[in-house]
Amino acid sequence: MNRLTNDPKRSMLVLNAFLLAAVVTGCGGSGDGGRFTGPAGPTPGAGSGAGSGGHGPSPVGLGTAGNYVVLAKAAVSTVPTSKVTGNIGLSPAAGSFLTGWSLAMDSTNVFSSSPQVTGQLFAADYTAPTPSNLTTAVTNMLTAYTDAAGRTTPDHTELGAGDISGMTLAAGLYKWGTGVAINTDVTLSGGPNDVWIFQVAGGITQAAGSHVILSGGALPKNIFWQTAGVASLGTTAHFEGVILSLSSISLNTGATMNGRLLAQTAVSLNASTLTQPAP
Numbered sequence: 001m002n003r004l005t006n007d008p009k010r011s012m013l014v015l016n017a018f019l020l021a022a023v024v025t026g027c028g029g030s031g032d033g034g035r036f037t038g039p040a041g042p043t044p045g046a047g048s049g050a051g052s053g054g055h056g057p058s059p060v061g062l063g064t065a066g067n068y069v070v071l072a073k074a075a076v077s078t079v080p081t082s083k084v085t086g087n088i089g090l091s092p093a094a095g096s097f098l099t100g101w102s103l104a105m106d107s108t109n110v111f112s113s114s115p116q117v118t119g120q121l122f123a124a125d126y127t128a129p130t131p132s133n134l135t136t137a138v139t140n141m142l143t144a145y146t147d148a149a150g151r152t153t154p155d156h157t158e159l160g161a162g163d164i165s166g167m168t169l170a171a172g173l174y175k176w177g178t179g180v181a182i183n184t185d186v187t188l189s190g191g192p193n194d195v196w197i198f199q200v201a202g203g204i205t206q207a208a209g210s211h212v213i214l215s216g217g218a219l220p221k222n223i224f225w226q227t228a229g230v231a232s233l234g235t236t237a238h239f240e241g242v243i244l245s246l247s248s249i250s251l252n253t254g255a256t257m258n259g260r261l262l263a264q265t266a267v268s269l270n271a272s273t274l275t276q277p278a279p
Helices: 002-004 008-028 063-069 131-151
Strands: 070-072 075-079 082-084 088-090 121-123 172-176 180-182 185-188 198-200 204-207 212-215 225-226 231-234 238-245 249-250 256-263 264-269 273-275
Touching: 008 082, 063 131, 070 075, 070 212, 070 264, 075 088, 082 198, 131 185, 131 198, 131 225, 131 238, 172 185, 212 238, 231 238, 249 256, 256 264
Parallel strands: 070 088, 070 256, 075 264, 082 273, 088 121, 172 198, 180 204, 185 212, 198 225, 204 231, 225 238, 231 249, 238 256, 249 264, 256 273
Antiparallel strands: none
């Protein structure tokens, strides 16, 4: 060090070399080199940033709609025996449009219960405060749909011409002017703070026996499928995420899902299993 200190010119050269190496190392980084979309190869997990170190857009706020695993405006039906974990809400339709559940009213008439539901069922004609709570929840559901549909600057547009079968998708904002088909397994690869928003102008159709798979710690609460059409999950299919539908949502025989069904018309289950996401 004494030789460097006594030779100012050499000290400056060493210092410059050190700083240059530091800059190069910082730019090289690990970045998003391991993140990819589909079979085509690497693409960055772009978007507005999910916060807390996550990739993709900011999550969609559900408000009090997030208090329900199923929320619909017109009807919620089941062909027994389904297994639902979480609350079910229906408004402005009355409790008579909760069909197939073998309902038992609580003594307060604020909610009902069903042997198929680990949770409670609520309808617009139940006793206060249920009607006002449901009105707020439905309003929040509509706001969430509008938020998801209104996100701009998608990271991916018309990916696979609407057929995402077999793809592995990084966090981001995806947009289609058509429907989306899932004919074979699709993987969403990302961490627990990563966010996916899928904007679908048509419907979502998932083939029988196909799966939406999460890897790398991705969580269903951070996955939002906004669809203007019908969302239909095929027989024994498995799905992950929150479906925000302008139309109806159906789970066919034996379908399973980790997520929420938030529909502006009706939701139907057929011997299906639905589990709300962990908070």
